[in-house]
Amino acid sequence: MKDVTIILDNGHGGLSAGTYKALAGGRFHTFEDGTTIYEGEFNRYIVTGICMELTKLGIKYINLVPEYKDITLATRVNRANKFNKNKSFLISVHANAGGGTGFEVFTSVGQTKSDKIADVFAKEFQLEFPSERLRSAPWGDADLDKERNFHILKYTRMPAILTENFFMDTERECKAFLLSREGRNRIIDFHVRAIRKVIDELY
């Protein structure tokens, strides 16, 4: 087994005794029928599911934010940067908002190992959800460039990607994927397959 540690970041805060612990506003959505999704709760579920599978596979990981409380991006980066940059990579898990559809994966600006990792994740998304929209093809059209200077991607020393898994304020996607166990399991599964592939092929 290769000596690689997967650093898992669940964006935003969790839900504790009915109180949403996200530092920034928003990050949740309520539909007309009253159904509410909290992004931080979803992110934690996905990260927890990934941790379970990596445990079974004997792959090393760290859950960067095990607490329900939200912590600052600077604290997340400090925690991540304690790990050897050559023997780790970071995945920040999110759900999108703004009324679109599909999946996107971000890396920091410039051609780095993160781009190759993002490529693997985008392809595994397509295999798991062939009829859903891949918004960003890292290998594709320059107009779809999804490189961004997100804090968690820019200041971490190891390769880092950020996945935006469907849109929480798009009712079909939210109910089919983000608030269903089957949908969540499929999101967990393609992340785990991508992690295995990255370790095999890029480390």
Ligand SMILES: [Zn+2]
């Ligand atoms: Zn987010």
